[in-house]
Structure formats: structure tokens, C-alpha cells
Amino acid sequence: MTDAELLERLIRFPTISSESNLDLIKYVADLLQSHGINTTQIDDPDQAKAALFASVGDPSVPGILLSGHSDVVPVAGQNWHYEPFYPQIESGKLYGRGACDMKGFLAVAINVMISLAQKPLSRPVHLAISFDEELGCLGVKDLLLHLKHIEVEPLLCIVGEPTLMNIALGHKGKAAYRVHCHGQEAHSSRAPLSVNAIYLACDVMAQLRQMQRDFKQHGARDEAYDIPYSTVHVGKIEGGKAINIVPQQCDFDFEIRHLAEDDLDASLNTVFEQAKEIVAQAREEHPDSNADIQFECMSRYPGLNTESDNAMVQSLMAHSTPETQLIKVAFGSEGGLFSQYLNAPVVVCGPGSIAQAHKPDEYVELTQLDACHQLLEQFTAHICE
Ligand SMILES: [Zn+2]
Numbered sequence: 001m002t003d004a005e006l007l008e009r010l011i012r013f014p015t016i017s018s019e020s021n022l023d024l025i026k027y028v029a030d031l032l033q034s035h036g037i038n039t040t041q042i043d044d045p046d047q048a049k050a051a052l053f054a055s056v057g058d059p060s061v062p063g064i065l066l067s068g069h070s071d072v073v074p075v076a077g078q079n080w081h082y083e084p085f086y087p088q089i090e091s092g093k094l095y096g097r098g099a100c101d102m103k104g105f106l107a108v109a110i111n112v113m114i115s116l117a118q119k120p121l122s123r124p125v126h127l128a129i130s131f132d133e134e135l136g137c138l139g140v141k142d143l144l145l146h147l148k149h150i151e152v153e154p155l156l157c158i159v160g161e162p163t164l165m166n167i168a169l170g171h172k173g174k175a176a177y178r179v180h181c182h183g184q185e186a187h188s189s190r191a192p193l194s195v196n197a198i199y200l201a202c203d204v205m206a207q208l209r210q211m212q213r214d215f216k217q218h219g220a221r222d223e224a225y226d227i228p229y230s231t232v233h234v235g236k237i238e239g240g241k242a243i244n245i246v247p248q249q250c251d252f253d254f255e256i257r258h259l260a261e262d263d264l265d266a267s268l269n270t271v272f273e274q275a276k277e278i279v280a281q282a283r284e285e286h287p288d289s290n291a292d293i294q295f296e297c298m299s300r301y302p303g304l305n306t307e308s309d310n311a312m313v314q315s316l317m318a319h320s321t322p323e324t325q326l327i328k329v330a331f332g333s334e335g336g337l338f339s340q341y342l343n344a345p346v347v348v349c350g351p352g353s354i355a356q357a358h359k360p361d362e363y364v365e366l367t368q369l370d371a372c373h374q375l376l377e378q379f380t381a382h383i384c385e
Pocket of ligand 1: 069101102133161
């Protein structure tokens with residue numbers, strides 16, 4: 001099967017993050033096994049989804065780890081001119097959900113593994129396929145614990161998110177939280193005698209806005225990013241029932257996207273401590289109010305910051321085309337977690353452009369699949385054969 005044919009096959013599994021990916025995982029596992037490649041399936045606790053790990057070559061020595069996610073973002077509400085799950089090739093572009101993010105890389109990586117399985121290897125090549133990446137890198141953690149447990153030590157980990165085959169050495173980390181603010185319901189004419197949950201939320205948000213100013217003025221800076229400092233953002237809020245009722249409940253969502261150099265835990269602790277003070281003050285003024293603010297973590301992954309002078313990075317660069325650049329990217333990936341859990345250098349490098357990801361008529365150019373195939377084939381031959 002060509003890379004394009006395999007990609008078409010993978011796109012036909014509608015592995016939207018909310019749905020099961022087991023059919024795709026079984027298909028890939030069967031395909032790899034039919035070429036004599038060992039695979040391990042790592043089930044999600046509720047068994048609706050699974051990650052897959054496969055290796056060629058001697059797994060007891062350090063090798064190359066290729067990594068991708070099997071899930072794709074939803075298509076509901078998007079205006080597609082092509083069928084998202086019945087891929088089509090037109091003018092050198094393959095259209096379908098997941099074409100660039102990131103089943104294109106998976107198709108190439110699987111085919112490269114299959115051809116490596118026929119050869120004697122001095123070092124192994126591993127393939128790790130996760131799920132629930134699009135929900136904030138949730139599904140990769142059991143896979144990483146498995147890799148830690150079996151002592152996989154990669155010389156380099158390549159996460160195949162779309163970079164137009166440039167080599168990304170960094171991205172910001174991210175934490176997303178839902179904040180639940182509880183006040184005390186009352187008739188609005190008696191407002192000063194009660195705790196307004198919307199005001200509690202406003203007080204926390206004022207602190208978050210101050211945190212943004214502090215990041216901009218005093219935080220770490222990395223000019224490789226468009227926004228060279230850590231960012232804080234509130235994206236959703238819900239609270240109150242009517243103008244004549246003091247609101248009892250207000251919930252809002254915020255995120256921090258931080259440079260790897262900024263201490264996320266310290267920033268979050270500041271937010272938590274400030275919220276405790278806001279609650280303490282509300283309870284002091286209204287002792288019978290049960291005022292409270294609770295934080296619910298929705299997702300979290302660390303930033304990535306790989307050194308450009310790493311020997312493996314230099315070797316990958318040497319096998320790339322002359323126009324390949326070392327870059328940093330605005331989007332997050334599982335790369336930060338791979339680097340944290342496995343303590344290995346990690347780069348993000350894959351076919352297609354992030355500009356096409358998550359959008360209607362997502363596509364990957366066939367020349368990008370070819371460029372990816374050539375790079376993985378030549379690089380793994382150089383390191384592992
Ligand atoms: Zn992706």
C-alpha cells in the first residue's frame with residue numbers, strides 16, 4: 001500500500017475524540033503484525049479507546065520513537081465541500097478529516113516501520129499511537145507510563161504534528177481550568193447583604209488579568225514565538241439567572257499557555273492563594289454565606305524546549321531538505337509530555353500545515369507525504385541500520 005492509500009484507509013475510521021478508536025487500532029495492529037511486527041495495545045480504563053505501541057529491532061538498546069495521535073477533531077457545523085471521512089485526491093492534495101492532523105504522519109510512519117521490519121537493525125524504531133490528544137493530551141499518559149515501565153529510552157522522539165516538515169524544537173505548555181464560584185442567592189434589593197457569585201468570578205479574573213500584565217512585563221521571554229511571553233486567557237463564562245436575583249453560581253474557564261521557562265505550578269498556586277483570600281473576605285463579610293471558589297483542572301501538558309545543538313536534532317536536520325528550518329510552534333503537542341516522562345530530546349515534525357488542521361476541507365499535499373517518507377526512511381537508516 002502506498003502512503004496515500006494507507007492514509008485514505010485511516011481517514012475512513014471516524015476517530016473523533018469523543019468516539020472509540022478501537023477499529024483503527026485493531027486495523028493498524030493487524031497490519032503491523034502481518035509483517036511480523038510486535039504490537040502492544042494499551043487500553044483506556046473504560047476500554048472504549050486504546051493506544052498502540054509497536055517496535056522493530058532490539059528494544060533493549062536506545063532507538064528512535066515515532067509518535068502520533070489517532071483522534072481527530074469533530075466536523076459538526078463545518079461546511080465541507082469534500083466528504084470528511086471518504087477521502088478524495090484532487091490536484092495533488094488528499095482531502096479528509098485528519099489528513100494533516102495527523103493521520104498523514106501515521107500512514108508514513110506505519111509504512112516505514114513495515115519496510116524496516118525486513119532489514120537487520122542495530123537500533124530499534126518504535127511507533128506510539130495515542131488517543132484523546134485533541135482533548136488536551138489526555139490519552140497519552142498511560143502509554144508513557146508503559147514506555148517508562150518497559151524502559152524505552154529513545155535517542156530522539158519525533159512527534160508528527162504538521163509542521164510542513166520543518167523541525168519544531170519548542171512549544172508552550174498549557175493548563176486549562178474551570179472555576180466554580182459559589183455565592184448566596186437573594187432578592188437583588190438586598191444585594192449588599194449577600195455574596196454575588198459573579199463578583200467572586202470578577203475578582204479572580206481581575207487577578208488573572210494582572211498575572212497577564214506581570215508575564216508580559218517581568219516573565220520569561222522567547223522571541224522565537226509570535227507572542228514571546230506566557231499568556232493568560234478567559235474564554236467562557238456562565239452565571240446568574242435574572243437581574244433581580246443575586247447570583248448563587250458563576251463558572252468560568254481560563255487557560256495559561258506558558259513558556260517552558262516559566263513555572264506553571266507557581267503561577268497556578270498564586271491563582272489558588274488569591275482565590276482563598278477572596279473567599280475568606282466574602283465569608284468574613286457574610287459569615288452564613290458558604291461562599292466558595294473551586295478549581296477543576298480540565299487539561300494540562302508541559303511546554304517543550306529542545307536544545308538545537310543536540311546531536312540527534314542535528315542529524316535529523318542533516319537528512320532534511322535544504323529549505324527545512326528549526327522553528328518553534330504556537331500549537332501544543334504531546335511532545336512536552338514525551339520529553340518530561342522519557343527524558344529524551346523531542347522534536348515536532350510532520351507533513352502538512354497546521355493552517356489546514358481542524359478546518360473544513362482539511363488536506364495534505366502528496367508531496368508532503370513523500371518528503372516525510374524520505375526523511376524518516378533516510379534518518380532511521382542512518383541511525384538504526
Ligand atoms: Zn494533532
